[in-house]
Amino acid sequence: MVETRDFDILSPGFHANPFLTLDRMRAEGPVVPMRLPIVGRTWLAVTHDACATLLKDHESFARDPGNAGSRTQARVLRFLPRSLGLLALNMLGHDDPEHRRLRGLVDQAFQRRTVEAMKPMITQIADRLLDKLEGRRRSISWSSSVAIFRFRSSVRCSACRSRNTIDSRTGWVG
Template identity: 35%
Template sequence: MVRFSVLEQPLDPFPRYEEMRRSEPVFLDEESGLWHVFCYDDVQRVLSEHAAFSSRMGGSNPSETGQLFAASLVNTDPPRHRQLRSLVTQAFTPRSVEALGPRILAITDELLDPAVGTGSMDLIEDLAYPLPVIVIAELMGIPAEDRDRFKQWSDAIVAYTRPDAEPAGHGGAHQEMAEYFLGMIEQRRRRPGEDLISLLLAAEIDGQKLSVAELLGFCALLLVAGNETTTNLIGNAVLCFTEAPGTLARLVAEPELLPTAIEEVLRYRSPVQSMYRIAAVDTTLRDRQIPADAPLVAWIGSANRDAEHFPAADTFDVERSPNRHLAFGQGIHFCLGAPLARLEARIALEAVVSRLPGLAVAPEAQLERMDSTIVYGLKELPVCWQP
């Protein structure tokens, strides 16, 4: 075997992960030159040890190269990473996130109200996609008429399987996003507001403003991370809840279980299945020698099914505790937006569970995964209930 792929069974990659954990937990794909890492301890190490496994990526001018994320938090190492992260931490403190709760609830109700009496909807299109897009667009001060472009861009950007293989539309989405955000940045320079873009424009690190590349990186990261993770968390949760017998009835009877159930969704069907790193130095994983500058894929979706850390790992358990999943990453790159994603998911799922009795996946549904091995989510999720 010289190649690893989960594309044969994209909705159920987990048996393939298990096979790799057992047979080749640290695997070199000779065709692409990518190293793949599958076991929990190794994935945790790759995500945590930034001195050995760097987040850097190429590209110095995002507006020209399409490498929008090159100067963003997710692809920056210390000490610059620490400086950049400190700028946006204030926008995502527990208090500031909780303050968004009433608005998130209002948006959820606005989206659900038209559907409740009909008995059916596409949960992705009608709720899971628009909710986080509206929230992040409002935080960034983006006009409502531009929200649909957000989803098109972020879908195109997550739909690639490895750094050296970009599908059609990926570069175009980067370019369109760069041009759009350059225009928004220029607007905010002239007329600052209370939004995140204005906050970043005003911010300084050691007396210096952010570069244009860093501003673009922040905007792109907030857009993609701000909607893709939450959209797929909500959709994956409904799929998990409807699959596991008795789970929905239990959550209706014991709504206090919902936060624990959401953590189990994050483990069982992680919205982000993998993360890329570059070996910063010659290093070793298990008995394999990883040369400096080698690219690696840390398979979060596999780590979260590792039976050495999760008893009955292939069973969805709404009471699982402890649940030290890696769905939001680890170490300095732990997802800054995790509290917001959890809050949006909890509010949306509370409404779904309480307002849609007898919820089930529509019998005729043909479920398809998004075109990405990095992100795990459904293109559509037709559901029905008793109106």
């Protein structure tokens, strides 16, 4: 059995300055065994070449843990609220051909000319959400996290044309 390493990639210290830890990880090799909460024992690719190989070699590597023989994700999803479970099951976690099919459905929405055409709408969403933050006494880090989530959600809804109005309850544009 391969020994896992003690790299704390979830700590605030790592997020403030990840470079020392990443240097230590790369010194171990291009792929590092480690243990993560909930996930358990896993491997982390820490070089560009290792990441490119993992993403392109569909014969040797799977994105969907179920295709690699793991049932951990299915067990975890049973305990998550349904809304979080739906977010966890996105196209990034699917293997081909399902990943390719889902990507084909959304590719056009994220082409350069489509995004360029959406700039005025994206600016409007950002301005509206920032205006809502003005004058608030709450912690800006919490408020900005919520605003970023709302911003991303509003842009995605607009890009995929899943809604065409402003939701009066959330204020999201879709």
